[in-house]
Amino acid sequence: xxxxxxxxxxxxxxxxxxxxxxxxxxxxxxxxxxxxxxxxxxxxxxxxxxxxxxxxxxxxxxxxxxxxxxxxxxxxxxxxxxxxxxxxxxxxxxxxxxxxxxxxxxxxxxxxxxxxxxxxxxxxxxxxxxxxxxxxxxxxxxxxxxxxxxxxxxxxxxxxxxxxxxxxxxxxxxxxxxxxxxxxxxxxxxxxxxxxxxxxxxxxxxxxxxxxxxxxxxxxxxxxxxxxxxxxxxxxxxxxxxxxxxxxxxxxxxxxxxxxxxxxxxxxxxxxxxxxxxxxxxxxxxxxxxxxxxxxxxxxxxxxxxxxxxxxxxxxxxxxxxxxxxxxxxxxxxxxxxxxxxxxxxxxxxxxxxxxxxxxxxxxxxxxxxxxxxxxxxxxxxxxxxxxxxxxxxxxxxxxxxxxxxxx
Amino acid sequence: xxxxxxxxxxxxxxxxxxxxxxxxxxxxxxxxxxxxxxxxxxxxxxxxxxxxxxxxxxxxxxxxxxxxxxxxxxxxxxxxxxxxxxxxxxxxxxxxxxxxxxxxxxxxxxxxxxxxxxxxxxxxxxxxxxxxxxxxxxxxxxxxxxxxxxxxxxxxxxxxxxxxxxxxxxxxxxxxxxxxxxxxxxxxxxxxxxxxxxxxxxxxxxxxxxxxxxxxxxxxxxxxxxxxxxxxxxxxxxxxxxxxxxxxxxxxxxxxxxxxxxxxxxxxxxxxxxxxxx
Numbered sequence: 205x206x207x208x209x210x211x212x213x214x215x216x217x218x219x220x221x222x223x224x225x226x227x228x229x230x231x232x233x234x235x236x237x238x239x240x241x242x243x244x245x246x247x248x249x250x251x252x253x254x255x256x257x258x259x260x261x262x263x264x265x266x267x268x269x270x271x272x273x274x275x276x277x278x279x280x281x282x283x284x285x286x287x288x289x290x291x292x293x294x295x296x297x298x299x300x301x302x303x304x305x306x307x308x309x310x311x312x313x314x315x316x317x318x319x320x321x322x323x324x325x326x327x328x329x330x331x332x333x334x335x336x337x338x339x340x341x342x343x344x345x346x347x348x349x350x351x352x353x354x355x356x357x358x359x360x361x362x363x364x365x366x367x368x369x370x371x372x373x374x375x376x377x378x379x380x381x382x383x384x385x386x387x388x389x390x391x392x393x394x395x396x397x398x399x400x401x402x403x404x405x406x407x408x409x410x411x412x413x414x415x416x417x418x419x420x421x422x423x424x425x426x427x428x429x430x431x432x433x434x435x436x437x438x439x440x441x442x443x444x445x446x447x448x449x450x451x452x453x454x455x456x457x458x459x460x461x462x463x464x465x466x467x468x469x470x471x472x473x474x475x476x477x478x479x480x481x482x483x484x485x486x487x488x489x490x491x492x493x494x495x496x497x498x499x500x501x502x503x504x505x506x507x508x509x510x511x512x513x514x515x516x517x518x519x520x521x522x523x524x525x526x527x528x529x530x531x532x533x534x535x536x537x538x539x540x541x542x543x544x545x546x547x548x549x550x551x552x553x554x555x556x557x558x559x560x561x562x563x564x565x566x567x568x569x570x571x572x573x574x575x576x577x578x579x580x581x582x583x584x585x586x587x588x589x590x591x592x593x594x595x596x597x598x599x600x601x602x603x604x605x606x607x608x609x610x611x612x
Numbered sequence: 613x614x615x616x617x618x619x620x621x622x623x624x625x626x627x628x629x630x631x632x633x634x635x636x637x638x639x640x641x642x643x644x645x646x647x648x649x650x651x652x653x654x655x656x657x658x659x660x661x662x663x664x665x666x667x668x669x670x671x672x673x674x675x676x677x678x679x680x681x682x683x684x685x686x687x688x689x690x691x692x693x694x695x696x697x698x699x700x701x702x703x704x705x706x707x708x709x710x711x712x713x714x715x716x717x718x719x720x721x722x723x724x725x726x727x728x729x730x731x732x733x734x735x736x737x738x739x740x741x742x743x744x745x746x747x748x749x750x751x752x753x754x755x756x757x758x759x760x761x762x763x764x765x766x767x768x769x770x771x772x773x774x775x776x777x778x779x780x781x782x783x784x785x786x787x788x789x790x791x792x793x794x795x796x797x798x799x800x801x802x803x804x805x806x807x808x809x810x811x812x813x814x815x816x817x818x819x820x821x822x823x824x825x826x827x828x829x830x831x832x833x834x835x836x837x838x839x840x841x842x843x844x845x846x847x848x849x850x851x852x853x854x855x856x857x858x859x860x861x862x863x864x865x866x867x868x869x870x871x872x873x874x875x876x877x878x879x880x881x882x883x884x885x886x887x888x889x890x
Contacts, residue, residue, distance in 0.1 A: 233801070288728065288730065288731050289885075289887040290623070290885075291623060297620065297623075306730070310725055311726050313650060316650065316653065324646050330643075330730075332642050
């Protein structure tokens, strides 16, 4: 294949970040103090490779999906390709004009009117004034907010805001389009419209790179898929094949509970299977797990099940939930399958372990620690879904409302 | 698919030193303009007096200077000029510098969403702050031409050099502003130091006074300030006060050019790290 047929060619690309644990200098003073005390500080500088050994060839006109778990390097790869950040090593050659859409509505200003924001956002996304002039009517038409064009966007409903922002982005017409997970915004109808627009782009002969957690839209839009895992390309091939591989990869992280001999507890009952009903949950949805409990020895009493959730970075996240809180006990007369739903639990995006204990009175019968693993995707259920969650402290998120009750 | 003018971009690790990439900046001139216009539009939105603030700000400062230095300290402006007009002319030049450096230094951090989510030459952000300076200066200059006949002062030929002084002040401010904005990405301290430094520099510059009003043995301190020559030149153009010393002027120009190049160079060096740090 001659290189002129390639839209994107990456050779040995890697990107590292320096993470300094403790005593990180964020003010000049701290930095000076550290310089003086150099040698005495305990700060540990660690190099974190967000991407390693990336070799990639994408042909012109191909629509390629990028999938992988949180932290696999998807966003970093997009940032490198859009030249927002520079690679640490390697070289990327890009043939054609690149338009990247890593966030909807970047640079939108609440005080400016809809019309002003269309021009500003268009310029930010790389359109010339003339291009925006030419497409202005189409943009307004797509957004459906024409009556409010001369109203400051701070007075828009969030739906209108998102629709206008996406409309600008949708009319970007570069040769190579790089799109982060931005389709999961707005109401169902608008999402459908966006997906249709993406489909048009995909069939128009342009090269598209598209990150998504939504396997359905990946399957609809993309011919080939890149599977990223821990910063490397684990697979690159036809969509169906790679999606299957991803699913089995996520499942293979499940823990084998059938080997209970090394677990503590009296062993009257044992957990033999535990799994989330889906490997990746949305932030706000109910977290449902299916537990299989096998009876090993007859026991006359009733036992309770305890469930805990630990996050990979923050430890215990949900305080232990005991079925007995709800006066619910299970009898040991037979084996059973139990579904546990954790409701109204808005977990921060990331990876988690679910822990399951079975207790008879104060006697521990079985402890599956962890019982299974699950993941919460990094799509915030807010109007601005793309937030760099690694920057956020805390363990949970929640629905919120801001209301000015008084202003003087 | 093959087109002759196909754009080929090669992305590599950061190695080179680069002063302002003019070609890149020109390619993004629409964005430069859009950001500049945004800042101008936003500045006085939801204010009662709106654009009047552009005139009021230098007027109020000059009234205060007139009271403190003219009335209390009894400073006499040279050539029998009214002290108020004398300090207003000084403020005209000073505000080009101070307004630009203040706005450009904070610009990257204020626009962090743009820096971390979109590609464009980041120089655009601090550079765009000069548009509001132009507006401020234009309005304040128009006010100056209204004030002149009121005080019965005429214009002289050196007024034609005004654009050159403005350009030099702008370059000094942008050079420092580029550096400060890049520094502020990592160290937010800059936002606290800068206003203090700018106020200090105001009193170390011939704005409320002229260089020859300074006691002779202290003059070297004020003369060491690279802005002195330019600010004196500006007032010479506007009011016909004594012309700046050619040697001092050369010193000013060389220092300002160096500041500008160094600022741009350091900015270019830091630029591609911004998205990782901000």
